[in-house]
Amino acid sequence: MTTAQPLDVQPTPLALLLLGREADPKSERGVECPGDLPSPSDPDLVERARAAKEKLGDKVFVLGHHYQRDEVIQFADVTGDSFKLARDAAAKPEAEYIVFCGVHFMAESADILTTDDQKVVLPDLAAGCSMADMATAEQVAECWDVLTEAGVAEQVVPVSYMNSSADIKAFTGKHGGTICTSSNAKRALDWAFEQGEKVLFLPDQHLGRNTAVRDMGMSLDDCVLYNPHKPNGGLTVEELRNAKMILWRGHCSVHGRFSLDSVNDVRERIPGVNVLVHPECKHEVVAAADYVGSTEYIINTLDAAPAGSKWAIGTELNLVRRVANAHPDKEIVFLDKTVCFCSTMNRIDLPHLVWTLESLAEGNLVNQIQVDKETESFAKLALERMLALP
Numbered sequence: 001m002t003t004a005q006p007l008d009v010q011p012t013p014l015a016l017l018l019l020g021r022e023a024d025p026k027s028e029r030g031v032e033c034p035g036d037l038p039s040p041s042d043p044d045l046v047e048r049a050r051a052a053k054e055k056l057g058d059k060v061f062v063l064g065h066h067y068q069r070d071e072v073i074q075f076a077d078v079t080g081d082s083f084k085l086a087r088d089a090a091a092k093p094e095a096e097y098i099v100f101c102g103v104h105f106m107a108e109s110a111d112i113l114t115t116d117d118q119k120v121v122l123p124d125l126a127a128g129c130s131m132a133d134m135a136t137a138e139q140v141a142e143c144w145d146v147l148t149e150a151g152v153a154e155q156v157v158p159v160s161y162m163n164s165s166a167d168i169k170a171f172t173g174k175h176g177g178t179i180c181t182s183s184n185a186k187r188a189l190d191w192a193f194e195q196g197e198k199v200l201f202l203p204d205q206h207l208g209r210n211t212a213v214r215d216m217g218m219s220l221d222d223c224v225l226y227n228p229h230k231p232n233g234g235l236t237v238e239e240l241r242n243a244k245m246i247l248w249r250g251h252c253s254v255h256g257r258f259s260l261d262s263v264n265d266v267r268e269r270i271p272g273v274n275v276l277v278h279p280e281c282k283h284e285v286v287a288a289a290d291y292v293g294s295t296e297y298i299i300n301t302l303d304a305a306p307a308g309s310k311w312a313i314g315t316e317l318n319l320v321r322r323v324a325n326a327h328p329d330k331e332i333v334f335l336d337k338t339v340c341f342c343s344t345m346n347r348i349d350l351p352h353l354v355w356t357l358e359s360l361a362e363g364n365l366v367n368q369i370q371v372d373k374e375t376e377s378f379a380k381l382a383l384e385r386m387l388a389l390p
Ligand code: SF4
Pocket: 067, 103, 128, 129, 130, 131, 132, 163, 252, 253, 254, 255, 316, 342, 343, 344, 345
């Protein structure tokens, strides 16, 4: 493996602080841990996590998102993307505690899909998602008012990315829409355009635009960008009436870092390299890439790639590093010049996991994520529409 980029680097508290410093103060990030965390330098952390997990036995089921640190992933019973993990949790009704090593919206989705007896726990309540935080319930309700006043709301079907809060999923369910993942976004849009004439795509503008233009043959002019921080979303009534895709102005702070320069630069440095990126990347990056797909698609593509092939990957660094280590016979590099972890996901570290498991083993339920019943029922409706997509 050639490590043209520093794949062996570990996330540091300083790097995470800097990456996360534009946090929305209204979000759940910044919440202090309610208990005494073990020191990160405690040499017994691995043993303590193992002992607590063993004591809990079948009562606990640990989920590890693909972007999670290795020190945490080693204790995961299953790994995957957010939707797969929520479904894995639902398929394990005997587990009383679901410890979700991921971010807040993922734990909410797991709570929505699991039984009332199961308790979903997020080891660090400060692990939010900057993209999910970019669409609040109040902002989306205001947007719907703007669409209503423009006389287009009745033609609009909301489609929300899995990476959204339970409130946004509930809004989507209430207004006849569906949830999508990065794997089924095209199917969700096909379905939505059978139900209505326009789509309000939340909260990731890039996934919405890339799917509409790249997979569905729309033009960039068919898309408008709704900015929740501007009056009327910064759009005229005419723009709203002419648009097919109304894209929410949200993005992933990790995937949004990749640029056309990163693609051009890696092609120059590594002749014959295949550029493989996630659809949360900007449109110009996706347009310049050779392959585009979800996290699972990226893993499967690299698993199937021939020995000796060269790859530059545009997604979160923990995942790229793990896949590169699993394929020493292929040249796998990170697409960006700078280190790019998901800062909030990386807040879940071994001390938080140890604290969580030991608390549960002592009978103390900590950091439970609970979605209220009304929100849950509408959010579930939207999720069920996704599961029923053809
Ligand atoms: S990688 Fe991006 S979308 Fe995923 S959890 Fe982190 S900030 Fe959110």
